[in-house]
Amino acid sequence: MIAMGRFILKCLKCGREYGQEYRLTCEDDDSLLRAEYFEKRLELRDQPGIGRFHSWLPIQEELTTEAGPVTYKSEALARELGLSNLYIGFSGYWPEKGAFIKTCSFKELEAHPTMQLLKESGGKAIVLASAGNTGRAFAHASALTGPDVYIVVPDSGIPKLWIPEEPTDSIHLISMTPGNDYTDAINLAGRIAKLPGMVPEGGAKNVARREGMGTVMLDAAVNIGRMPDHYFQAVGSGTGGISAWEAALRLRADGRFGSGLPKLQLAQNLPFVPMYNAWQAGRREIIPEIDMKDAKKQIEETYATVLTNRAPPYSVIGGLYDALVDTDGIMYAVTKEEALEAKALFEALEGIDILPPSAVAVASLLKAVEAGNVGKDDTILLNIAGGGFKRLKEDFTLFQVEPEVTVRDSDVPLEDLKI
C-alpha cells in the first residue's frame, strides 16, 4: 500500500472520498472518480518528459521517462488556415522538436503513470483491451519497467502491436479473430481481469490514464502562458476530451493560466459516429439503434479504426457529455476523404507524418475554420495525438509482438487462454 498520499480520490456523484490507491470506481455507484491533489499549483519538476507534471500525476515517484507531450506554434498550417495562434500538441516521435514517444501516440502518456501506480500499489499484472495504439504503449512500458501486461486486441489491431525493442516475456498478447471489434476485446479483457492476481487497467475510469493524457493540455498552457480557447482532438472513447477538461479545471483553479475553459471541439470518423450523433441530438444517452445502427459494419468501414468504441464513457457522470456541456463543446463527423486530404495537407506543411486519428482531428479543424467556430486570432490547441511513425523507422528497428493465443469471441472459456 502507498504511504503518505499526494491526493484523494473523490466520487463525482456522491462525493465519497478515498485515499491514495489503485481504485477505478466508487463502492456506491458507477460514476467517475476524480483525483484532488494537495498541490494546487502546478510546480514543474526537473524531468525530461511527462514527469515534469508530477504535481498532478497520481503517483509517488517522479517519472523519468523521456516520453512527454510537446507543444509548438504552427507557422505553415496556421498561415494556410489564416490563424494567428495555432499551437500543435504533438505526441509521437520527432526528435528535431524534442518529441521522444517511441510508440508514436499519447497512449504512452497514459501507460507510464498507470504502470507506476500499479507498481506502487503492489500490483503485478495489468489487463487491458486495445484497438492497437494503447496496447503498443503498454507493451513498451512493460518492456521498460517489468510488470506483466495482458493485452486483448481485435484482429485489426495486431499490425499496430510493434515496439521499438525486443518483446519481453512480460508482454502477453491475446488476439481475436476477424469479426470481433474493440468492444469485444474490452468485454474479454473484463473477464480476464477478474482472475486472481490481475488488475484491470480500467480505461476512462483509470485516473492515472486520464492525468497522463491531460498533460497535453498542461504542456500547452505552460508553453503558451495561458489555456487555449479551443481544444481539437479526434475521439473514440472520449477519454482524451475528459482529460483535457479535467486538466483545464485544475489550471483554472491554479489561477495563473486564465479562467475560461477551452472549448472542446472533438471529432469522430464516419460512418461510426455515436457520440457525434447523441451530442447533435442533445442527448446524454447514446441510443444504439439510432446512433450506431449496424455498428460492426460501420466500424469496418472507418478509416481511423482506433476511434471505434461502442461503449464510450459519454453518459457517465464526469464523462464526455458533461465535459462538452461545461466547455460549450462542438462535435464533428469527418469522412475518410476529408481525413486523407487533411493528412496530406498537415504532413506537407508541418513536415511530420501523422497517424489516422490525428488526420481526423486536422480535418475537424479545417471544418471549424470554414464554419467560423474559431476566431482567426483565437488561441487554438490542435492535439496531434499520434505521429512520427515514419520518422521513427529511420532511427529504430521495430519488433512485432506475436499473439500467445487467438480466440474466436469474448465468451471463450478462460482455461483456453492458458494464463
Ligand SMILES: Cc1ncc(COP(=O)(O)O)c(C=O)c1O
Ligand atoms: C492517436 C490517437 N488519437 C486519438 C485516440 C482517441 O482517444 P480517446 O478517445 O481515448 O481520447 C486514440 C485512441 O486510441 C489514438 O490512438
